[in-house]
Amino acid sequence: MTDTKTKKSGGTTKTSDGNLTQDVNFESALEELETLVAQMESGDLSLDDSLKAFERGIALTRHCSTALKEAELKVQTLTQDGDLVDFDSEGMDDA
Secondary structure (H helix, E strand, O other): OOOOOEEEEOOEEEEOOOOOOOOOOHHHHHHHHHHHHHHHHHOOOOHHHHHHHHHHHHHHHHHHHHHHHHHHHHHHHHOOOOOOOOOOOOOOOOO
16 A cells, blocks of 8 residues: 655645646546546446556545545634534525
8 A cells, every 4th residue: 555645835745656636636636536436337347447547546535535524624724622513504694
């Protein structure tokens, strides 16, 4: 298993996973991951291509997980006491 270290840089997460996810934002990574899953589920990939897609998918999953953890830490930092506060959407306009 590869040790994945991350560095935050301007909205993207740089990783030491062989540059598999370097400079990929969360939304792009998630979209690519969904595409890979669809390709693998179709059964049209060769064994070698399936393994490459799986490896890329693991890297993208780790990248997304790291991005989500970083976002959660930011939310915790922005709250008064560091606890997550439930969002109440009642009373908000749909505008």
